[in-house]
Amino acid sequence: MTLRTPTGGSIDRNTLLHFTFNGRPYTGHPGDTLASALLAHGVHEIGSSVKLGRPRGIVAAGSEDPTSLVQVEAPFSEPMLPATTVELYDGLVARGLAGQGRLSAEPDPARYDAKHEHCDVLVVGAGPAGLMAALTAARSGARVVLVDEQNQAGGALLGVDEYLDDRPSAEWVADVVAELRSTPGVLVLERTTAFGMYQDGFVLALQKRTDHLGFAAPASVARQRVWRIRTKQTVLATGAHERPVAFTDNDRPGIMLASSARTFLHRYGVLPGSRAVVFTTNDSAYCAAIDLAESGVDIALIADARPETPARLATECAARGIEVRAGHVVVGTQGDGRVSGVRIAPLAGTSPDVTVACDTVLVSGGWNPVVSLFSQARGKLRYDAELGAFVPGEELPTVRVAGSATGELDLGACARQGRDAGAQAAAAAGFTPGGQVPLPVSDSRCTARSGLVLWRVPGDDDASFVDLQRDSTVADVLRATGAGLRSLEHVKRYTTIGTAHDQGKTSGMIAAGIVAEELGVELAEQRPTTFRPPFTSVSFAALAGRDRGELHDPVRVTSIHPWHVAHGALFEDVGQWKRPWYYPQEGEDLHTAVLRECKATRESVGMMDGSTLGKIDVQGRDAGKFLDMLYTNMMGTLKVGRIRYGVMCGVDGMVIDDGTVIRIGEERYLVTTTTGNAAKILDWMEEWLQTEWPHLDVHCTSVTEHWATIPLVGPRSRDVLAAVAPSLDVSNEAFEFMTWRDTEVAGVPARVCRISFSGELAYEINVTAWHGIAVWEALMAAGEQYGITPYGTETMHVLRAEKGYPIIGQETDATVTPQDLGMSWAVSKKKPDFIGKRSFARAENNRSDRKQLVGLLPVDPAVLLPEGSQIVETDRLPEPPVRMLGHVTSSYPSAALGRTFALALLRSGHERIGETLYVPVEDSLVPVTVTESVLYDKEGARRDG
Amino acid sequence: MQLIPCPWCGPREEAEFHYGGQAHVAYPGDPSALTDEEWARYVFFRENPSGPFAERWSHNAGCRRWFNAVRDTRTHDLLAVYRVGEPMPEVTA
Numbered sequence A: 001m002t003l004r005t006p007t008g009g010s011i012d013r014n015t016l017l018h019f020t021f022n023g024r025p026y027t028g029h030p031g032d033t034l035a036s037a038l039l040a041h042g043v044h045e046i047g048s049s050v051k052l053g054r055p056r057g058i059v060a061a062g063s064e065d066p067t068s069l070v071q072v073e074a075p076f077s078e079p080m081l082p083a084t085t086v087e088l089y090d091g092l093v094a095r096g097l098a099g100q101g102r103l104s105a106e107p108d109p110a111r112y113d114a115k116h117e118h119c120d121v122l123v124v125g126a127g128p129a130g131l132m133a134a135l136t137a138a139r140s141g142a143r144v145v146l147v148d149e150q151n152q153a154g155g156a157l158l159g160v161d162e163y164l165d166d167r168p169s170a171e172w173v174a175d176v177v178a179e180l181r182s183t184p185g186v187l188v189l190e191r192t193t194a195f196g197m198y199q200d201g202f203v204l205a206l207q208k209r210t211d212h213l214g215f216a217a218p219a220s221v222a223r224q225r226v227w228r229i230r231t232k233q234t235v236l237a238t239g240a241h242e243r244p245v246a247f248t249d250n251d252r253p254g255i256m257l258a259s260s261a262r263t264f265l266h267r268y269g270v271l272p273g274s275r276a277v278v279f280t281t282n283d284s285a286y287c288a289a290i291d292l293a294e295s296g297v298d299i300a301l302i303a304d305a306r307p308e309t310p311a312r313l314a315t316e317c318a319a320r321g322i323e324v325r326a327g328h329v330v331v332g333t334q335g336d337g338r339v340s341g342v343r344i345a346p347l348a349g350t351s352p353d354v355t356v357a358c359d360t361v362l363v364s365g366g367w368n369p370v371v372s373l374f375s376q377a378r379g380k381l382r383y384d385a386e387l388g389a390f391v392p393g394e395e396l397p398t399v400r401v402a403g404s405a406t407g408e409l410d411l412g413a414c415a416r417q418g419r420d421a422g423a424q425a426a427a428a429a430g431f432t433p434g435g436q437v438p439l440p441v442s443d444s445r446c447t448a449r450s451g452l453v454l455w456r457v458p459g460d461d462d463a464s465f466v467d468l469q470r471d472s473t474v475a476d477v478l479r480a481t482g483a484g485l486r487s488l489e490h491v492k493r494y495t496t497i498g499t500a501h502d503q504g505k506t507s508g509m510i511a512a513g514i515v516a517e518e519l520g521v522e523l524a525e526q527r528p529t530t531f532r533p534p535f536t537s538v539s540f541a542a543l544a545g546r547d548r549g550e551l552h553d554p555v556r557v558t559s560i561h562p563w564h565v566a567h568g569a570l571f572e573d574v575g576q577w578k579r580p581w582y583y584p585q586e587g588e589d590l591h592t593a594v595l596r597e598c599k600a601t602r603e604s605v606g607m608m609d610g611s612t613l614g615k616i617d618v619q620g621r622d623a624g625k626f627l628d629m630l631y632t633n634m635m636g637t638l639k640v641g642r643i644r645y646g647v648m649c650g651v652d653g654m655v656i657d658d659g660t661v662i663r664i665g666e667e668r669y670l671v672t673t674t675t676g677n678a679a680k681i682l683d684w685m686e687e688w689l690q691t692e693w694p695h696l697d698v699h700c701t702s703v704t705e706h707w708a709t710i711p712l713v714g715p716r717s718r719d720v721l722a723a724v725a726p727s728l729d730v731s732n733e734a735f736e737f738m739t740w741r742d743t744e745v746a747g748v749p750a751r752v753c754r755i756s757f758s759g760e761l762a763y764e765i766n767v768t769a770w771h772g773i774a775v776w777e778a779l780m781a782a783g784e785q786y787g788i789t790p791y792g793t794e795t796m797h798v799l800r801a802e803k804g805y806p807i808i809g810q811e812t813d814a815t816v817t818p819q820d821l822g823m824s825w826a827v828s829k830k831k832p833d834f835i836g837k838r839s840f841a842r843a844e845n846n847r848s849d850r851k852q853l854v855g856l857l858p859v860d861p862a863v864l865l866p867e868g869s870q871i872v873e874t875d876r877l878p879e880p881p882v883r884m885l886g887h888v889t890s891s892y893p894s895a896a897l898g899r900t901f902a903l904a905l906l907r908s909g910h911e912r913i914g915e916t917l918y919v920p921v922e923d924s925l926v927p928v929t930v931t932e933s934v935l936y937d938k939e940g941a942r943r944d945g
Numbered sequence B: 001m002q003l004i005p006c007p008w009c010g011p012r013e014e015a016e017f018h019y020g021g022q023a024h025v026a027y028p029g030d031p032s033a034l035t036d037e038e039w040a041r042y043v044f045f046r047e048n049p050s051g052p053f054a055e056r057w058s059h060n061a062g063c064r065r066w067f068n069a070v071r072d073t074r075t076h077d078l079l080a081v082y083r084v085g086e087p088m089p090e091v092t093a
């Protein structure tokens, strides 16, 4: 059966497209949507509802449609698309959904991107009002962007067969668009939905660039693009959506909005059925009925809920043999799947209903201005009692509303509003009006203002659907009000009405109306639910754009990185850095590799890439004074040539970072930060310098990436260094611990620091990043005779943990003081003040039951405690709540200790040394002995080699 | 996304900025002279008004300057921006 009209519609009848729906082959034409092509074959039943499994069809012709959800299967699987928004292409495969789709398990091969656009006037919507606004603004010379959701301009004109200026409206539209496109500085974007409106004229719009091309979409073109538009002025010409009326069994396929049926006829040349009943509360549905009747649809009758029918339209109906019943409503429907008949009864009174056979029901309950973006722009809404809808209730300085989005439904008036809004917006953006744009003269016989506001027809509330996608009924709304809910926001959450993909475009107003009726309040006193982005569904792929995979986040690598890759290192992410984690040899796992790396380093020599360490050059007359305020210990007295370990705290006295400070000159220091805190500490320095101590002569700059930094560690490190730095006296007497020397290493200028993060004799070799690999390889060669072993972050962590050195962010969590870490020695008693000092005197900081850093030795030396484990007092868990004494912060097997060990933050930890406590691991309680945090070489005998 | 008028660079995207809390909370001249309560007020207590609020911002991804702004916390509108060291301007919310 074909329901395609012989002529008309903006489809290409000469081209046939083949597609598959629910496994069956169909045909359509370019210009069709999946919905219109299916309707042309008489297919109304698309899927079934999410909770009740009731058959569902096509309610509307556009993105407001609540029911026609499909999953596109080919070319690429994509769920939850209204069939009314899927442009038909050859080879399309789709199936109807039972309310929910399924994301593809395959990665999306399409490309998505974003583009920034700046303009003077943004016009949203290319209907008559939007076109007039854009043209008026464009003629003033303003940079104009016009976006429209559809694949062609025209808006509501696409769905009617009317004349403007005595010619088909499509010609008028085409002329306006042609002028706009040829005007410099004007951008017209079709298939582009403005979905979010934010502060300061920031609007997000989604452009579907190749969706409609299907298999023919070029891979080189981004499939969808997010436009990030910054505009001075905005004209919202977003139109109005027709709304239905809730009545018993109003969800059957074949029941659709009257204006949508009219759109299917005029835009796609498709008839909704062969015999239709029209149920309306206003004039607009008459135009649909008359147009469809003239196209051959048998209009069984028009049930007009109003006591009086509009005289002129009723006469036109009579002339076509269409029966009109005033004061009548549809009280129920029947059908197996698709609707096969309706029951009609008077709205008032008790007359028995009559059954009318039909295959289509066209419903109009009035019009809802599309105010979502206006509301997102924080515009206040006002209830228009005559319209039965919320309309823009105030003027905003940079946002104007024109056309039926204001509640104005007369075409001529909409065009005038558009022209005025365009002129005002251009003027507000600083442009003087160009030529006056003449208003088009309309021949329309339709107005829609004189309606009756009717939300529901009394009947079976459990089968009267308000939100068809959510399967929410009048009964659900009544349950909400019955439960005492009064605010529309609460009812929305209780019933889920308006929370589906369509955001309640056809259901929200009806729910609000029923709530007000039930509560006996005026809708004018009700606050509408907040409109939030996105206006229509936007995929995560589009929002992510190009920021996927390798482009998701920058990857930072050191200058020595290629060597690590070539030598089989596995990497650990530390912030954006890729750091070598360990270097497994044949057959090694993490544990065996790390035990080998640790052993080699402690017994002979190892080295690692420490280039990621944050480095900040601090210069100026007051540099020492400044660092004295930032660090808990004294830096101003540090002698040139020497190095000091330092701890930084916040004003609350909690540790935020640690590192070394080396004094390069009288007015110059180089400080290091932990890898992950480099940016944060530079910010911290700038904050104090700019906001508290602008009088200090200090300048800071990051030099992290300028240097390649190589810790050379172990008893043989001196021998290795001596071999590559012949001009440097490496003896302990000439080159003491915590001093630095500028020298040459492997023939390039180098700064060597004698510092150690492992307790072993160690040197930190710094060269410019250019020479990183060359120096690294020279060290490897010089150390070969000692079995020099490159090691990664895991071994570094074990070596430092054996010495009880904390890692910021692992042993600390912004509640830990230097004293808690056992580092009172690093807190100056002499300095009058430094950041955090005053907090150390607070009672809270001096409680004896603070959590303090200790070591834990499992009684069974083979048991490895999971990091993060809790610590309890008894060998049997008491009834909850169980008192937690602290937690394990680091835990490793140790080659040097020949056993496992852990560090922990433990309540009253320093007093508990020697105690046996318990760590719950899965179902058992593991006994552990509390020790000091330093477990290896407590005397520090290994430091000087 | 909001535009924030950096007093050095002009209006820039909000994402370039870093928030720094209430402005004009000076580091005490002599912390050791304060009682625990006075010190705790400096460290932990900040205003939370409904309406104009002077606060610190840093143009972190731009000129990296700190500056002050008066923001209406009800609307997020920035009523004034001014440089560090300048007095808070009169604003009408």
Ligand SMILES: [Zn+2]
Pocket (backbone or CB within 6 Å): B006, B007, B008, B009, B010, B059, B062, B063, B064, B065
């Ligand atoms: Zn700036």
